[in-house]
Amino acid sequence: MPETTRETVLRISGTNTRKCMLCGKCSGSCPAYDAMDYRPHQFVAMVERGEIAPLLQSKSLYACMSCFACVERCPRGVQPASLIEALRAMVLREREHTRLPAQLIPELIDAGTPQQAVVSAFRKLSK
Amino acid sequence: MQKIGVFVCWCGSNIAGTVDVGRxxxxxxxxxxxxxxxxxxYMCSDSGQNLIxxxxKEHGLTGIVVCSCSPRMHEATFKKTAAAAGLNPYMVEIANIREHCSWIHKNMEEATEKAIVLARAAIAKVLKDAPxxxxxxxxTKRALVIGGGIAGIQTALDIAEAGFAVDIVEKQPTIGGRMAQLDKTFPTLDCSACILTPKMVDAGANENIELFTYSEVESVKGFVGNFTVTIRKKARSVRADLCTGCGECTExxxxxxxxxxxxxxxxxxxxIYIPYAQAVPKIAVIDREHCLHFKTGKCGLCERTCSAKAIDFAQEDELVTRNYGAIVMATGFQMxxxxxxxxxxxxxSKDVLTSLEFERLMNAAGPTGGHLVCPSDGRHPKHIVFIQCVGSRDTSGCGKPYCSKICCMYTAKHAILVRDKYPDVSVTVFYIDVRTPGKNFDEFYRRAVEEYGVQYVKGMVGKVxxxxxxxxxQGSDLLNDRQLHLEADMVVLAAAIEPDPTARSVASMLTASIxxxxFMTEAHPKLRPVESPTAGVFLSGVCQGPKDIPETVAQASACAAKVIGLLCKQKLVNNACVASSDPLLCNGCSSCEKVCPYGAITYEERELNDKGVRRTARVAVVNEAVCQGCGACTVACPSGAMDLKGFTNQQIMAEVDAICR
Amino acid sequence: MNYYYYPGCTLKTKAKALDASARAAAECLGVTLTEVPEWQCCGAVYPMAQDEVAARLSAVRALLAAREAGVPLVTLCSACHHVIKRVNADMAKNPDLRQKAANYLGLSTPYAGETKVLHYLEVLKNDVGFETIKQQVKHPLTGQKIGAYYGCLLLRPADVMQFDDPESPTMLEDLLRALGAAPVDYDQKNECCAGYLSLTDPAAASRRTRAILTSAREAGAEALVTACPLCQYNLSRHSGGSLPVYYVTELLEAALKGGNGHA
Known part of the structure; x- marks a missing residue:
């Protein structure tokens, strides 16, 4: 497993979780909320408390659309999406955690699927 | 030969914790x-002062240096101590080894070194001090209050009650300010207009108060006790002496x-309009930008209608110049x-409102006569959502980093008013924190929940x-771990409050800091909360920071007390550290006169004895009663003629030399 | 008006219409787009991880090429624009990333964000001017009720993208108005279409696009425009043909030249 300290997540994400004032605007904005087990505001709170392990198992890492609504609307300049991205990167950097093996791709695309979709999905879900 | 005493204060551990005072x-x-x-x-304590x-006396000291806190804190204390010991108080220098040293350093070695250097500089200066x-x-026994809201009105009434003349300058055509726009007031739910209008009427009728409505401060000169202010009375196009306020013209x-x-x-x-029924003064005003007569030269219906013959299209702005001893900032806020x-x-969407708009929508004199309807189509709402902290506590750039302080309470008030008048309308409040520190405030908020069934949701709205x-x-309900998607008919935004934009320009005229x-800066955040750091300028109401009505009124009266204290004095002791010009060095260039913010410098023809040679020259002369010792002239003077007593160029150089030694 | 132009992979394959219409319209408007020589895929997603250097390099290469040519770099695909603009900001503001990128690329002078990155629409708005475009329209889209769909990548985070008001953008509407169309305002225009999740979680894409399409349709839109191939794909895939989704450049070309299927 990757190293699971709060400091690692903060360093990779470049985010300061202490700025959070627990308003919940991130989770009030998130379009993927219902698909998440841990919600954007919980990522901020749990990283701040150093509870990293459960987040590494979270399905939210693969539900986040990286739409940056939480980043844009946060009144305090916290970036929940960057925390999610950092945690996802930490998981995927362990080779066995690749979520999107290349051989799966043919079943996932149709004639119109743009390259952009495939490339982004690869960048987000595999290493 | 000077004999200097140096007194090093520990300030408990404030200084001694970081500076080796013994060394x-x-x-x-x-x-x-x-x-x-x-x-x-503690050098400032009685026993510390007795030590000095x-x-x-014992050592026949001629000057003293106190190494302690900032001179802003205790310079006056130690000057009094010196005077009590028979020294001229200007033979005292303070070396600030607390704010400038111990508080900002961690390393004892370095801090001690710095403290020694600062002390050395002060010693070098005191050696060149002169009594x-x-x-x-x-x-001048008259005060000026800028702003005619509840803060300005209360301050003016209190000053007037003490027997001093006071003028209120208000940019709107009526006094009353924001409070006049409110429907009910928390936590008692008494009608805002009912408690404000008697005060407005008092202010209008008080013989010590003169109202300058539809007026603005044009310029300010002078200093504490002796301000000269020019007020621009904008043309109302209606003669105040004739208008009866009947309102015929407005119809x-x-x-x-x-x-x-x-x-x-x-x-x-x-x-042509009168802002509202209870306006003071109740005099019509023509908004020239929208008047057909001023736009096209036609119309003039109001003139024909007015039986008092009060309409005066030719009226011009009038400039009034008056002297004041004190000036009060009461410029208030906007959302x-x-x-x-x-x-x-x-x-x-028209159905998304600010709280102030909602306030008008609930008011009997408001746009709907007090009927709560959706502005978009006039339908009766079923569900109203209130969102708190819109732009408050927000460091993202669009908002304000501070808590606006009044929103939690007025939102609870709005929720109660809606539920009380329209029990069929449900109300949801999104909050981050509910802040209710005030007498009967939390009880009021709890009533909203317990008696009126207002739904409070801990969370913020993401999108409407x-x-x-x-x-x-769409918002989060953090306590129930869910995202809410609520249908609503109206959304009310408790938007942050900010200082009225006029405060900035007025403050710069007054050289008062913001x-x-x-917001206006206080002279001391705890101990001098109603005084500006600029002597003679006082602060009343929200111009100093967010406040509700009770706090505003309390501060307004406190401010009045300070003003009365000043106006009661027969004479003010001037600053002795004033500029003076050496006529033999002065080249008559007028640079000093141009930079002097107080108009303290004039030029005169003088006959000079220049090393035995008689000559006549045009030289600078400082009026010591007017000079505030700011030193701008000493810097501007190209010939080195201008100097500041107590801060002479020689003294400054001696300090610099001592530091660089 | 000379620019380096970064088309990106998708515009060379599945979104050829976006590329072709943009080039044709540019030519009409006197905008010279020179394709960046030997460009590489930008990676399609901006690497938010601060320690991810390699994923930023292809953007840096394109930016370097424009720096050397001394011209602004124009992008069109929202994803490319997002990646390149944000990497450019990283290079300008983050000395650590800048040095690491320079080490990887063997640069003697590190790349420090000198290139001006412009979206094609920004060139139209600020350099050509919508008023000029309006005058050049030969086949106005009169009466066409069109919803502008911005999506996420052009707008957010606004402090870096500086494209438009992130919550109430109007740039596409202003352009549509210049083309003679009647833009339709709707509140989901800046909400996510689910992006790349459409590959692994089609249900999520379906939910998101339905919300967007419903909102646009309810406001009276008869078509949507976008600048992003993935948004275009997700939206048209779920609209069931009820609401055609065009690239904004297609309508631009049609208005300028006529002949396009839509106009």
Missing amino acids: VVEAVRQEPGVAFAADYQ KSAV LTSGTTEV KCPSRKTKNEFNMGMDTRGA IDPSGFGEFGYGK TREGGRLKV DTNG
């Missing part, structure tokens, strides 16, 4: 001119498309424009959208 004492003993040095735990007094004496000036005016400021632009008014937060849909003719509110948020 400082040892070091300064070696300095030339130092006849005595000692340290003590007895040292002065100074202060002059005195008269105090006849054919131009009806101007947004009514009093109702936050939710309805319209005529080009931020929440369009910067596009996610809440303000400006996109228009859907199916209604609004949809903070990063545009």
